[in-house]
Amino acid sequence: MTSITIQKTSEDAALQSLQVTVPVERVRLAEDRAVQQVARRVRLPGFRAGHAPVAVVRKRFHEAIRQTVLEEVIRESWDQARESESLKPIADPSVRNVKFEEGGPIEFELHVEVRPDITLATTGGFTLAREVAPVTDAQLDEQVEKLREQKATWLPVEGQQPSAGQLVQVEVTSLEEGAPPEPQPHSIVLGEGQALPALEEQIMQLLPGQTVETEVRLPDDHPDESRRGKSRKLRVALHEVKRQELPPLDDAFAREVGDFEDLAGLRAAVRGDLEQDAVREADARVRDQLIQKLVAANGVEAPPSLVHRVIHGYLHAYGVPHEKEPEFAAQFQPVAEAQVRRDLVLSAVAEAEKLYATEAEVDARVAAMAAARNVPVGQVYSSLQKANRLAELERAITEDKVFGFLLQHSTVEG
Numbered sequence: 026m027t028s029i030t031i032q033k034t035s036e037d038a039a040l041q042s043l044q045v046t047v048p049v050e051r052v053r054l055a056e057d058r059a060v061q062q063v064a065r066r067v068r069l070p071g072f073r074a075g076h077a078p079v080a081v082v083r084k085r086f087h088e089a090i091r092q093t094v095l096e097e098v099i100r101e102s103w104d105q106a107r108e109s110e111s112l113k114p115i116a117d118p119s120v121r122n123v124k125f126e127e128g129g130p131i132e133f134e135l136h137v138e139v140r141p142d143i144t145l146a147t148t149g150g151f152t153l154a155r156e157v158a159p160v161t162d163a164q165l166d167e168q169v170e171k172l173r174e175q176k177a178t179w180l181p182v183e184g185q186q187p188s189a190g191q192l193v194q195v196e197v198t199s200l201e202e203g204a205p206p207e208p209q210p211h212s213i214v215l216g217e218g219q220a221l222p223a224l225e226e227q228i229m230q231l232l233p234g235q236t237v238e239t240e241v242r243l244p245d246d247h248p249d250e251s252r253r254g255k256s257r258k259l260r261v262a263l264h265e266v267k268r269q270e271l272p273p274l275d276d277a278f279a280r281e282v283g284d285f286e287d288l289a290g291l292r293a294a295v296r297g298d299l300e301q302d303a304v305r306e307a308d309a310r311v312r313d314q315l316i317q318k319l320v321a322a323n324g325v326e327a328p329p330s331l332v333h334r335v336i337h338g339y340l341h342a343y344g345v346p347h348e349k350e351p352e353f354a355a356q357f358q359p360v361a362e363a364q365v366r367r368d369l370v371l372s373a374v375a376e377a378e379k380l381y382a383t384e385a386e387v388d389a390r391v392a393a394m395a396a397a398r399n400v401p402v403g404q405v406y407s408s409l410q411k412a413n414r415l416a417e418l419e420r421a422i423t424e425d426k427v428f429g430f431l432l433q434h435s436t437v438e439g
Contacts, residue, residue, distance in 0.1 A: 029098075031106045034134070038141035039115075039328035043106055047098045047131040059093035091125070098131055106135060113140040138330055143323070143373040149434025151318045156439050157307040160299040168295050172282055173274065179267035187229055187266040189216030194265040195228060200238065200258035208262065224261070231263040311437060312428055319374075319431070320366045327362040327369075335361040374427050382422035387415070390422055 030046040064082045083090065099120055106112065118137035125131050179192050187193050193215060196208035213219045215229065223241045231237060240256040272278050279291035319325075336354050339345075339361070345353045375381055391409070395402040409415045 029102050029105055031102065031109060033110070037328050037330060038326065040136065040138055040330035041110070041112065043110070043135040043137070045102045045106070045133055045135055047102060049128070049130050051098065051101075052094065052129075052131055055094045055097045056090065059090045059097070062093065063090055095123070095125065095131070099133070102133075103135065106137075112137060113142075114138065115140050138334065140372065141328060141369060143325060143369055145323050145370075145373055145377060147322050148319065148374055148377075148431060151315060151322075151435040153311050153314045153318075153435055153437045154439055155307050155311045155437050158303050160296055160303060164299055165292060165296050168299060169274070169292060172291075172295075173271045173278070174269070176272050176278070176281060178270045178272075180270050182233075182266040182268050184232065185266065186232055187215055187263070189229075190269065191215055192267040192269070193228055193263060196262040196264065197224070198260040198262075200260055208260070224259070227261055228263060231261070233263055233266050236260060236262040311432075315428070315431055315435065316367050316370065319370050323370065325366045325370050325373075327365040331365045331369075332358070332361045335364050371424060371427050374431065375423050378427075378430055380423060380426040380430060382419040382426070386422050387419055390418060 029048070029051065032044045033041060034044050035042045060079055060082055063086045064079065103118055107114065114137050116138050118135045121134045121136060123131070123133040182191065191214070193213050194210070195213065196210050198208040199205065211220070213225070213228070215225050220228075221241060221244065227237060227239050227241065238258070238260050240258055242256045243252050243254060245254050272281070274288065276287040279285040279288045282291060283294070285291040285294065336357055339357050340350055340353060343353075391405050392402050395405045398405070406415075409418060
C-alpha cells in the first residue's frame with residue numbers, strides 16, 4: 026500500500042511546517058472503517074441496528090463519515106511525522122489548508138512547535154558576583170510603618186474639607202447623554218491615585234454633605250484613546266470623610282501584631298525578614314548573571330515562534346485590549362526573548378545532565394508544603410491538581426537542581 030508522504034516545507038529552530046499527502050488507498054480504508062463505525066451505532070427506520078445498507082449509511086451520514094476520516098488520517102499522519110522527523114513537540118500541531126476531494130487523496134499542512142536542539146559547549150567556569158544589600162534603618166522603619174497602617178482605624182472628620190491621605194465616601198453621577206442616571210458610590214483614599222486627579226481636586230473643595238456639578242478633563246494617557254483629553258460632566262456628592270488614626274508605636278502594638286514581648290522584639294523580627302529578602306534577592310541576581318553568561322557562551326538564540334508564544338501568553342495574562350497589542354508586543358519583545366533563551370538553556374542542561382524532578386522529590390516538596398501549612402498532604406496535592414500547578418512545581422524543582430549543578434561548576438564571589 027502506498028505510504029503517507031510527509032515533506033518539510035519550512036522551519037525555524039522551534040517551528041516546523043510539514044506538507045502531508047494521504048494516498049487514495051489509505052483514504053478508502055479509513056472511509057470503510059468510518060462507515061462501519063457509524064453503521065454499528067445508528068438506527069434507521071425499517072432496519073435492525075447494525076444492518077442498514079452501506080449505501081444508505083454513506084448518503085445519510087456523509088458529513089459525519091467525512092469528519093471521522095479526517096480525524097483518523099490526521100492522527101495517523103501526526104504519529105508518523107513525529108517518529109520519522111524525530112520531533113519533540115511542545116504543543117499539539119495545527120492543521121491548515123485541508124484538501125479533501127471525493128475519490129482523491131487528502132492533503133493538508135501540519136504546523137508544529139518543537140523544542141530546539143541545543144548543543145552546550147560549556148556549562149561552567151564562570152565568575153559570578155554575589156552581594157547582599159544591608160538592611161538600613163530607613164527600610165526597617167518603612168516596614169514597621171506599613172504594619173501600623175494595617176492596624177490603623179478610620180475616624181470621622183466633621184465640618185472640614187478632606188485632604189490627601191483621608192478616606193472619602195462619595196457618589197458620582199455622570200451627566201452625559203446616554204449615561205446611566207444612577208449615582209455610583211466610591212470609597213477613595215485621596216492622593217493614592219485611586220481616582221482622576223481632577224476629580225480628587227473637586228472632592229477636596231467640598232464639605233461633607235455638599236454636592237457639586239462640574240466638568241472633569243480626562244488625562245491625555247487615558248486607556249480609551251477616543252476619550253483622551255476630553256471633559257466629562259459629573260455630579261459629585263461627598264457623604265463622609267475619615268482620617269487615619271495610627272496606633273501608638275509601643276510594646277502593646279508589638280503584642281497586637283504578633284507573638285512579641287515588646288517593640289524591640291518586633292523590630293528584630295522585621296529586620297530578620299528584610300535580611301532574608303535581601304539574601305533571596307542576591308541569590309536571584311546570581312542566577313540571572315549565570316543565565317546571561319551561559320546563554321552568551323553557548324550562543325543560544327530565541328526562535329521567533331517561541332517568542333511569539335510567550336508574548337501571546339503575556340497578552341492573555343494581562344488582558345491587553347486588541348488595539349493595544351502591537352504596542353505591548355513591541356515593549357515586551359526583549360523580555361520575551363530573554364525568557365525563551367533562559368528556558369531553552371535550562372532545559373538543555375536538565376536534559377544533558379538528567380536533572381529532571383523525580384516523583385520522590387515532588388512528594389517531598391508537597392509534604393514540606395503541607396507541614397508548613399499544617400494541613401494533610403492529600404489536601405495540598407488536591408489543591409495543586411485543581412489549580413493545574415503540579416507541572417509548575419515540577420519545573421521549580423528541576424530548575425533548583427539545574428542551578429545547583431551549574432553553581433558547582435562556577436565561582437561565586439562575595
